[in-house]
Amino acid sequence: MNLSNAFLTPRVSYASVYQAASVAALCCPACGTPQEDELQVLQPCKHLACVYDQEAQQFTFKSDNFKQRLALSQTSITDELDSHVLAQLGYGDGLLALDLTRAGCWSRELFAFDFNAD
Numbered sequence: 001m002n003l004s005n006a007f008l009t010p011r012v013s014y015a016s017v018y019q020a021a022s023v024a025a026l027c028c029p030a031c032g033t034p035q036e037d038e039l040q041v042l043q044p045c046k047h048l049a050c051v052y053d054q055e056a057q058q059f060t061f062k063s064d065n066f067k068q069r070l071a072l073s074q075t076s077i078t079d080e081l082d083s084h085v086l087a088q089l090g091y092g093d094g095l096l097a098l099d100l101t102r103a104g105c106w107s108r109e110l111f112a113f114d115f116n117a118d
């Protein structure tokens, strides 16, 4: 690991979240809006940058801003999405990545919220 490089890389906050009630929607940490309706259909607020299925290794949601960053950076994601990849997209400490596991569900989803979204 190159330490000098690590210090230059912007820090993206990353946390694992376990949700005991599988029907409860994850709420945006910036504005508090539930990200799913009662039918568990995604209802992204303006802060949601992306949702990534860690098992299927594919995006289920990308904001327009996220799409642009992905295209510009030419980053290819072939594994789990983590804070390192998100930092490569130019995100810093304004981004909070929540790695969500739901009770009774094997899949893990990463919800990334951009606190700088306006």
Ligand SMILES: [Zn+2]
Binding pocket: 028, 029, 030, 031, 032, 033, 045, 046, 047, 048
């Ligand atoms: Zn929000």
